[in-house]
Amino acid sequence: MSIKQRLRQLQHEAKPLELGPADRHAQLRAVEGHVETYLADAANRPVYMPDRDSDGAFNELGLTEAPAPIDTALAMLDQHVLNSGFDIGSQRYLAYIPSGGLYTSALGDYLAAATNRYAGVQFAAPGVTRLERMLVRWVADELGYPASAQGDLTSGGSIAALSAIVAARESFGIRSRDVERHVVYATSLTHHTFFKALRIAGLVDCQVRTIALDKAYRMDANELERAVAEDKTAGLVPWLVAATAGTTDLGTVDPLDQIADLAEQHGFWFHVDGAYGGAFALCEPGRQRLTGIERSASMILDPHKGLFIPFGTGIVLVRDGQQLLDAYFARGAYMQDLKQSDAHHEQSAADLSPELSRPFRGLRMWLPLKLAGIAPFRAALEEKLLLAEYAYQRLSDMDQFDVGPHPDLSITAFRYLPKHGDADEFNLRLADAIRADGRTVLSTTTLDDMIVLRMAILGYNTHIDDIELTLDLARDIAQRLECSE
Ligand SMILES: *Cc1c(COP(=O)(O)O)cnc(C)c1O
Numbered sequence: 001m002s003i004k005q006r007l008r009q010l011q012h013e014a015k016p017l018e019l020g021p022a023d024r025h026a027q028l029r030a031v032e033g034h035v036e037t038y039l040a041d042a043a044n045r046p047v048y049m050p051d052r053d054s055d056g057a058f059n060e061l062g063l064t065e066a067p068a069p070i071d072t073a074l075a076m077l078d079q080h081v082l083n084s085g086f087d088i089g090s091q092r093y094l095a096y097i098p099s100g101g102l103y104t105s106a107l108g109d110y111l112a113a114a115t116n117r118y119a120g121v122q123f124a125a126p127g128v129t130r131l132e133r134m135l136v137r138w139v140a141d142e143l144g145y146p147a148s149a150q151g152d153l154t155s156g157g158s159i160a161a162l163s164a165i166v167a168a169r170e171s172f173g174i175r176s177r178d179v180e181r182h183v184v185y186a187t188s189l190t191h192h193t194f195f196k197a198l199r200i201a202g203l204v205d206c207q208v209r210t211i212a213l214d215k216a217y218r219m220d221a222n223e224l225e226r227a228v229a230e231d232k233t234a235g236l237v238p239w240l241v242a243a244t245a246g247t248t249d250l251g252t253v254d255p256l257d258q259i260a261d262l263a264e265q266h267g268f269w270f271h272v273d274g275a276y277g278g279a280f281a282l283c284e285p286g287r288q289r290l291t292g293i294e295r296s297a298s299m300i301l302d303p304h305k306g307l308f309i310p311f312g313t314g315i316v317l318v319r320d321g322q323q324l325l326d327a328y329f330a331r332g333a334y335m336q337d338l339k340q341s342d343a344h345h346e347q348s349a350a351d352l353s354p355e356l357s358r359p360f361r362g363l364r365m366w367l368p369l370k371l372a373g374i375a376p377f378r379a380a381l382e383e384k385l386l387l388a389e390y391a392y393q394r395l396s397d398m399d400q401f402d403v404g405p406h407p408d409l410s411i412t413a414f415r416y417l418p419k420h421g422d423a424d425e426f427n428l429r430l431a432d433a434i435r436a437d438g439r440t441v442l443s444t445t446t447l448d449d450m451i452v453l454r455m456a457i458l459g460y461n462t463h464i465d466d467i468e469l470t471l472d473l474a475r476d477i478a479q480r481l482e483c484s485e
Helices: 003-013 021-040 055-060 070-081 103-115 126-143 157-171 176-181 192-200 221-233 256-266 278-282 284-289 321-328 362-372 375-397 423-437 464-483
Strands: 150-154 182-186 207-210 237-244 269-274 298-301 314-318 401-403 411-416 443-447 450-456
Touching: 021 070, 055 070, 103 362, 126 150, 126 278, 126 298, 126 314, 126 362, 150 157, 150 321, 157 192, 157 237, 157 269, 157 298, 157 314, 157 321, 176 182, 182 192, 182 221, 207 221, 221 237, 221 256, 237 256, 256 269, 269 278, 278 284, 278 298, 278 375, 284 375, 314 321, 362 375, 375 401, 375 411, 375 464, 411 423, 423 443, 423 450, 423 464, 450 464
Parallel strands: 182 207, 182 237, 237 269, 269 298
Antiparallel strands: 150 314, 298 314, 401 411, 411 450, 443 450
């Protein structure tokens, strides 16, 4: 067979990869029907479904040389993939940190993938870059960062934190030999992904100070000041303070203004983890609670939490955008014909991040905001703050429950007080029993060495009725557990 004949043969064998309009249409209709059924059924589905099958599904999902019809593939998803675990888009998912799943964001993903523009380099896709720079600018404006700020749309908060830490490391010129002299300040409520990012960035040998919390579970700024002074006296370099604007455990916000004062005085890098809480700046009560965030050197926030879009988008912002560029700018010889613009709003994502090829992330964030307008997002965020306040008040009035700190944002912590036995053990069992019931899910954490339940309210579709139902359920299930002892 000649090369040409073989090429014709291979072209024919690879043909199923090239769909025509009729096939595209049929597949899209099938997917759309599947999604509709899935979404319409949400209210009847438990918020948590235990895993029933593992080996069988592992094999059945396996790939074969022969093709499968789309209906078969979708049925497999139902049977082996979507029928276990948390339904995080449910309005009664109140565990960990909820993530919405705005439908219009899914459409954005579809558009982005179907058009598949190269989102890493401005010359390759100027329009993509412009849209993403505009989104970064919008978030920076909402959070009060100056025009010099620059940022990146990441896959999530973990990578956003890594990016901020690398920018902070580079801006201080920290080399391997200097690591042990540099000091990081955090609290016991700092998210574990921050420490993981330090490790990834080669900074595991930094001195790490765990600053005590005050009575409201916020970083004690006086303790921070004392620790910084002590380290300076000892000849160490206070380098990075990781404040949290919305801790995952309790939603508490560290005293950002006070920390900003200390940063100005002592010259350390002031980083704010707003992965969960940052988006609350979009509503007025939230903005007030985040006062001082605009004075930080870097911050992160997760649109896949506070802007209700599906998993896959975080943001890092660096106040002096040049520092992000300095940390990441790099070139290969083969890129020499890519013309480059220096304009702030035309900076390539690849020059501001560790990634080169990347998905067009902006579309999944832009489409929901464009189609609904910003106003409903502001309203929903204010609603979540008020729902947490409402839950706090109701729990304070129920004498079976002890309630945690007054919520700074949208997380309410509480525990049931059983008449007999170990309260910690009881509350762990209560969380399990609520999850098994399936109408709602809460999660637990440890607060002052006590097990507490936490109700994290961040679903765009979570409303007052869901909170009422959850509180009633928690009480009823706890009483049932108590009686069955
Ligand atoms: C969720 C969260 C993170 C981690 O972000 P991912 O998007 O899950 O990677 C970091 N910090 C806080 C406070 C969070 O809530």
